[in-house]
Amino acid sequence: MREAIVTVKKKRRSGDGLTAFFFLLPNIVGFFMFTAIPVLASLLISFYDWPIIGDMKFVGFNNYIRLFTKDALFVKVIGNTVFYAVIYVGLNIVIAMSLALWLTSRIHFANVYKSLFFIPQVTPIVATSLIWKWLYLPQFGLVNQFLGLLGIPDINWLGTMEWAMLGIIIMSVWQGFGYNMVLFTAGLYGIPHTIIEASIIDGAGSWKRFWKITLPLLSPTLFFAVVMTVISSFQVFDQTMIMTNGGPANSTNTIVLYLFQNGFTFFKMGYASSIAWVLFAIILVLTMIQMKLQKDWVYYE
């Protein structure tokens, strides 16, 4: 009897297996061909001196060694990207959270505001970069004209090494916070009213309520948002390409822009692949560190 059941189960399973095979086939072929295998191929290529024309040559870890010991520009590029990421993620999360809290308080037309703040998410960054180049113009740009009203002298936002990266960060925050804001409002709506009401009855002020009740309950969403925003911030490319092309004097050159320049301007495929894997390694390590740290501050019910 028992055996019979087992064979029936087995039969069912193998039957499902064949069906599953056909259901999975289209996606899996594409997935392996255009994602899984290229990821591994990229690692392989990074061990080669691989010009687009001419012979490739196995060079072991030389590309990586060169990146960190002989290529001063790459070290600078990593520094730029880390600077961008730290300030961008910080501003993005704080602004998104503040606005989400604000929108879930007693606000008329909250949904209209939410839609407005989300608009840059759907517009090509290439296009918004053009607008911001115009906003940042020395003398004539709206940003400088407004600062002029406050008595602040003219700033050459994208043309000077001190200001260019900050200019790009401000634009990127404007472009990017809407996603996390929508995420946070969804999270806030998910917090049961009874808990909030109970804390009000207990006499918790709104500041205390945020830190002791709202934030812990929202921490899984916040964790997800921080992880995803860190990942995307290290991939910044469109803005730096269009607004400054990495300049002036490489002060806004970032990892992906440098990867693009090496791969598709200098056609050093091997070297560019090693940059890609350094990027991947950075993202992987940062994500793993965050996964470890989450035990200390993320509360799952």
Add this chain to the structure above:
Amino acid sequence: MEDKSPIIAGKLHVRNLDAARNRFLSILSNLALFIIAFVFMIPFIGMVFTSLKPENEVLSIPPTLFGTRIDWSNYVRAWTFFPFGRFLLNSVFVALATTVLAVTTSSLAAYAFSRLRFRGRDTLFLIYLGTLMIPQQVTVIPLFLLMKHFGWSDTFQAMIVPSAFTAFGTFLLRQFFLTIPYEMEEAGRIDGCSAFGLYFRIIMPMAKPGIATLSIFTFIGQWKSFLWPLIITNTDRCKTIPLGIYMFNGQYGTDWSGMMAAASIAIIPSMIIYAFFQRYLVEGISITGMGGR
């Protein structure tokens, strides 16, 4: 009740004051948010108005909203110096084709992951999930070489096919499918419906919000895409809107009214698409944002 004791009257007075204070704060809060939203929209407002100004009036101190006349020639310039009409059509075609392919392949795979039992299912799904963290840029160089090898450089296939098999889409739809009760399929199964029939007649119609979410995510992702088209195209044949803007920027980088017209051409269609589908976007973010819980 008419003659209230002084204590109760005092309390009422305080309560009225409290109400007045709250109402005042609420008005202030609404007003402040309105101003913030307005400042936030200035880049878009500025873009539209500048794109309609005569070229020589764009740079002015103090800034003006209107020029002396409405000048549509900026749009003509943006539209004719590059084949923007062609780029726009290409953008729509590439985004639509990718969306159809991605929804088809992801939903089939998602059905297998959520409804069928087979050996290695969880391992395979973990591999899928693992790749979600891999930055797209890691695959760019091997993909470029692969496309060259296929003879697909500068073709629509190269623009569409590599983006059509998403692990993200499979993950998203699997989460949606899991929320559909199994009982829904029982009736179909008793009637002798095949697995494909269950997928096509029962699961897919019930997962419409999920399908819509994946569609809009894929469409917008392709619509905005810049790095990959920049790498893989070299003639105007397959170029999309972001590339047109990039070229305009490269060649007419000081023609501000022309550039704002070009930016408007790229941004206004995005806004229209967004207006129709924003519900699904927000829903999708709420679902995927919970980390698949």
